[in-house]
Amino acid sequence: MWQVNDKGEREFTGGKQDWNAAVKAAEECSCFREDDEDELVADENISCYNCRYRRWTAKTFICCK
C-alpha cells in the first residue's frame, strides 16, 4: 500500500483510484483528520483521499504524517 519515494516520502501505491485501499489505510491510521469539505473527494468519509495530511502528486499522494 505504501512505498518510500526517491525523496524519502511515504507514497501511496494505489494511485488516485484505489478507493478501498485508501479507506483501509485511513481506518488503520491514528493520524487521520478530515480535510476541509471543499477538498473531499472520496465518498467514504474516512479515507486517506480525504485526509488533510495527504499531499496530491501527479499520480497518487504523499502521506505527510
Added chain:
Amino acid sequence: MKILLSIDDTDAMKVEGVEVRGTGELAGMIKQTVEERGWGVCEPITRHQLLIHPDIPYTSHNSSMCFMAEIDADRLDELIAYSSDFLVRESAPEADPGLCVAVIDRLSHPGWLISFGYMAKNYVLTKQEAYDLAETMGIHLSEHGGTGQGIIGALAGAGLRLSGNDGRFKGKIKIKSETGIVTAGLIRATGKVDLVKSLEEGIILEDSDELILGDTVKALLLDGKAVLPVYSIGKDDSGRPRWQTYSKSQMKDF
C-alpha cells in the same frame, strides 16, 4: 464596479499549536468583511484546481479560491489594503500567499487572463509571467509572505472564474428533505443553483422534475452559471428518468 478577488497558497500542512485555516475559509472571511462593511455585494466563492507538478510548490492540492463582487469604486483601494493585511495576518507562517484583484470593466483583453488560468492548469508558470500579465492588464497582484508563489494561482483563479467554465462552488447546498427526494425547482429556489443538469445527456431538468439527493450537494461553474450536476439512475414506473446528484468522487474532476 465589478471585481474578481482571488487568493492562493495561504495555508500549510502542519503548524504546531496553531489552528490553520484553509484558503477557502480565508476567502470566505474576506467576502464576509466586504459585505459587513458595506463595500459591496459578493457572489459565491469558487474553487479552481491548478496543475499538480513536482516543480510547483503547494501545500496539498494546489487550488485557488475566487469570488466576484460588485463594489463601490471608492472602496477598491481600501479592499486591496484590507485583503493584503488580512493575508499577512491570517495565512500560515510557512505559506506563500498571493492576492489578485481585477476590475472586470477595465480588462481590455479578458481572454488573456482566461488563457493564463487555463495555462496554469496545464503548465508550470513563473511569478514573472504572472506579474508581466498583471501589469499589462492593470490587475492588482501582490505577495504577502514566504516566496509569494501564490500570486500565480491567484491570477489563474481570477482568469478561471472569469471564464465561467471552471471549478466548483465552495460549500454544500443545504436542502431539507425527509425523503431525500426533491424537485429541481426546490433546489433552484435556494438561490444557489441556476440549473440542474445531466452533464452526460445534456438535459436541463424542469422545475417539476424530481431528483435524489446524495450526501454532497454542490454546484459547478459552467457557462457562467451555478449548475447542480445530476446523473441518470434508470427510469421510474412511468418511464420517466430518475436522477441523482453527483457524489464527491464524481465531483473531484471539476
